[in-house]
Amino acid sequence: MPGIEHYLILSALLFGLGMVGVMVRKNVIVILMSIELMLNAVNLSFVAFSHFNADVKGQVMVFFVMTVAAAEAGVGLALAVAVYKKFKELNIRFFEQLRG
Amino acid sequence: MEMSSILFYLLAAATLFFGFRTITVANPIFSALNLALTMITLAGIFFMLDAYFIAGVQLAVYAGAVMVLFVMVLMLFDLSGEARAFSRGMMSGILKVGGVSLFGIIVIATIMGSFSNILVIDSGEAAAGQALVQPTTRDLAVVLFSRYLLAFELLGLLLLVVAVGVVAVSRIKGGTHARD
Structure with a gap:
């Protein structure tokens, strides 16, 4: 029977993977995917705490996080599409040169 | 080893493998597909934790809607010039080393914290495992639509x-x- 620490370690590893992805990758879309990975890791620790404390509030929080994550992905992708349409560029290095 | 442990380790290994593939595969389409698989294995873990509604929402919203959004947007781009998928340079290298060590600190802190009893409120009851009454989807709905x-x-x-x-x-x- 895996205990709460198993789930928390899995969550920490997944969060670390997402964090490394944000720092290492150059494509804006892949960076957004890595952010989703981190949000999922946090959701996992919320659900684990909810299970091991038999408290439903953690799951309510996960529900809210999922909704905000979907909204964030929508806005992020819309901006990425708008930038690509204008500059034909998806590289994160390119975004530091934007002036006005 | 009991059934639930085997299932947990299988799902955890699959989640970490697909998560790793998500950030290491050069082609963004394969990144998206690996991310979808990560979401699905995470939904399996949510099932193991008796969070059935959350697992369903995870499958429908994340593995369904959000991933379709990502793949649709990727189709709008011309990704033939994706030869250098990873950032390089001194600053980026420092960030990478810092990120990996921060990540190690989180894991070590979690392992250290698991030896103390701060993680669960009533450790005596929680040690009994299934003695706790798990909240159902009905309880979730009641809390969500009242408080x-x-x-x-x-x-x-x-x-x-x-x-x-x-x-x-x-x-x-x-x-x-x-x-x-």
């Missing part, structure tokens, strides 16, 4: 604002659906 009703309605408002905002972004000058 957190205002937050729930505000989420609806947020989604409306985001929908209008995304349409506005696509309609501005130079956007994908510009009026001129």
Whole structure:
């Protein structure tokens, strides 16, 4: 029977993977995917705490996080599409040169 | 080893493998597919934790809607010039080393914390494992529509604002659906 620490370690590893992805990758879309990975890791620790404390509030929080994550992905992708349409560029290095 | 442990380790290994593939595969389409598989294995872990509603939402919203959004957007781009998928340079290297060590610290802190009893409120009861009564989807609905009703309605408002905002972004000058 895996205990709460198993789930928390899995969550920490997944969060670390997402964090490394944000720092290492150059494509804006892949960076957004890595952010989703981190949000999922946090959701996992919320659900684990909810299970091991038999408290439903953690799951309510996960529900809210999922909704905000979907909204964030929508806005992020819309901006990425708008930038690509204008500059034909998806590289994160390119975004530091934007002036006005 | 019991059944639930085997299942947990299988799902955990699959999750970590697909998560690792998500950030290491050079082609963004394969990244998206690996991310979808990560979401599905995570939904399996949510099932193991008796969070059936959350697992269903994870499959429908994340593995379904959000991933379709990602793949659709990727199809709009010309990704043939994706030879250098990873950033290079001194600053980036420092960030990578810092990120990996921070990540190690989180893991070590979790392992250290698991030896103390701060993680569960009543450790005596929790040690008994299944002695706790797990909340059902009904309990989740009752809490969501009573105590957190205002937050729930505000989420609806947020989604409306985001929908209008995304349409506005696509309609501005130079956007994908510009009026001129």
